[in-house]
Amino acid sequence: MKKIMMVDDEPDQRFVLKTVLEQDGKYEFIGANSGEQCFELLQQGHIPDLILLDIMMPEMSGWTVHDRLKKKNSPYNNIPIIFLTGATDDDSKEVGGWFGEDYIEKPYDVEDIKKRIDKVLNKL
Amino acid sequence: MNALDQLNDNADILQEFSNLPDEWIVLAETSAEKTLGSSLSMIKYLVDDKGYVGIVVSASRPYNNLTNLYQQKGIDTNKILFIDCISKSQSVELEEAGNVVYQDAVSDLTNISLSIKTAMDKIPEKKFVFIDSITTMLIHNTSEIFDRFIHGMITKLRIKGVSGLLLSVEEETDEHIRFQIADLCDKVIKV
Numbered sequence: 196m197k198k199i200m201m202v203d204d205e206p207d208q209r210f211v212l213k214t215v216l217e218q219d220g221k222y223e224f225i226g227a228n229s230g231e232q233c234f235e236l237l238q239q240g241h242i243p244d245l246i247l248l249d250i251m252m253p254e255m256s257g258w259t260v261h262d263r264l265k266k267k268n269s270p271y272n273n274i275p276i277i278f279l280t281g282a283t284d285d286d287s288k289e290v291g292g293w294f295g296e297d298y299i300e301k302p303y304d305v306e307d308i309k310k311r312i313d314k315v316l317n318k319l
Numbered sequence: 320m321n322a323l324d325q326l327n328d329n330a331d332i333l334q335e336f337s338n339l340p341d342e343w344i345v346l347a348e349t350s351a352e353k354t355l356g357s358s359l360s361m362i363k364y365l366v367d368d369k370g371y372v373g374i375v376v377s378a379s380r381p382y383n384n385l386t387n388l389y390q391q392k393g394i395d396t397n398k399i400l401f402i403d404c405i406s407k408s409q410s411v412e413l414e415e416a417g418n419v420v421y422q423d424a425v426s427d428l429t430n431i432s433l434s435i436k437t438a439m440d441k442i443p444e445k446k447f448v449f450i451d452s453i454t455t456m457l458i459h460n461t462s463e464i465f466d467r468f469i470h471g472m473i474t475k476l477r478i479k480g481v482s483g484l485l486l487s488v489e490e491e492t493d494e495h496i497r498f499q500i501a502d503l504c505d506k507v508i509k510v
Contacts, residue, residue: 258429265464266426272461290432293471294464 197316200225200243202233202260203279204252208301212247215305216312221247228253234263237271245315248289248295275315279303295303325457332357333364343446344473344483345396346504348497354379357510358451358486363394363449371482372446373399374438378425378455381406383414402434402443415507424428428468435472437483447482448472456489462496464465473503 199222201212203298208291216222226239231250250257257278264271279290281301291298293302299308317319334433339345351358365371377385382403389396399421405411408424420434450456450472457464457465470484476483489509501507 230455236492257434258378259423259427261429262427265428265461266424267459267461272464280358286433289475290436293432293467294429 196223197221197245198223198241198243199245199247200227200233200236200241200313201247201249201279202227202230202252202257203247203249204228205249208249208279212308215307215309219309222312225315229253230260231255233260239242242271244273245296245312246274247312248276248278249280249281250291258290265294277311277315332360332370332510335506335510336361336364336369339506342477342480342482343506344476344485344504346487346501348483348487348489349508349510351464351491353510354452354486354488357450359388359394361484361510362389362399362449363392365484366368366394367381367399369446371398372442374402374435374442374448375399376402376404376431376435376448376450378404378459379451382413382416382419383411384423386416400438401433404431404439414451418451423475425456428460428464432472434466436475439479441474445450447479448482449484450477450486452486452488453496454491457493457496462493466496466499469500470503 200215201209203209213226215226225243227236231254237247241294246262248257261276264274265268266272275296277297278300279299279301280287280294288298297311299311346416347361350386366373378387382401384395385401399418402422403419404422404425406413407421413421424430473483487497
């Protein structure tokens with residue numbers, strides 16, 4: 196079973212995606228409410244096959260989480276990332292597209308997000 | 320001869336630039352001992368002689384050191400915005416100034432990208448982005464993530480009509496990446 200970690204400070208976003216992803220029995224969902232918790236979970240051994248990463252979060256932004264995950268000496272730098280965001284500015288979309296495997300704007304369609312997760316995981 | 324004294328011996332560098340169109344992407348390859356002298360020559364020519372505004376992304380030297388060097392050579396630092404990727408990670412005292420943006424680390428490529436894009440949008444004049452240097456950035460980043468950065472950035476420069484100068488220390492940059500980047504540039508010059 197593939198493990199998907201969602202890093203998002205909004206509990207309702209995590210709840211919806213957990214429900215959607217786990218209903219098919221294909222995925223195990225790991226929720227993190229912040230960048231800090233993301234790293235705590237990783238250090239505890241919860242290593243996902245894919246990270247869904249919100250950009251606009253307090254304290255540590257999704258950009259910073261991405262950059263730390265992808266550092267040269269990071270043990271997590273091979274985990275693919277899909278950016279999720281409510282930000283509508285062109286710069287965020289563009290940079291998210293450069294660095295992420297995909298970039299998905301909120302609100303998203305749940306069937307669409309499942310397809311995009313599958314697409315990324317099937318590339319691996 | 321020290322690096323600063325080399326400045327006046329680089330007439331051939333200037334010749335290379337004089338043949339370029341208004342908007343260009345250049346990979347400048349240099350040796351480790353000539354890196355500083357060559358970059359000062361190029362910046363001085365572009366800013367003082369050609370009237371460009373520079374966006375200097377420094378992964379090699381902190382802002383206060385770079386501005387001192389530039390000023391010693393008479394480069395107008397008011398026409399340069401520095402994106403300093405070194406000072407914070409090296410705990411260098413951060414000098415408050417209107418022409419510097421500090422990044423946490425050379426590995427913060429998304430934040431560096433956003434700063435470059437913001438700078439490009441805010442500066443209305445003819446401008447260039449100087450990446451100093453590819454070699455140093457590759458020390459801190461995987462080739463995969465750096466490849467994403469450089470492809471995205473060069474595409475953006477072309478769309479926006481902004482020139483780009485990428486500095487590489489010849490003997491220290493991975494050959495495969497060097498070829499990939501050279502393919503994206505209009506010209507490769509040896510300085």
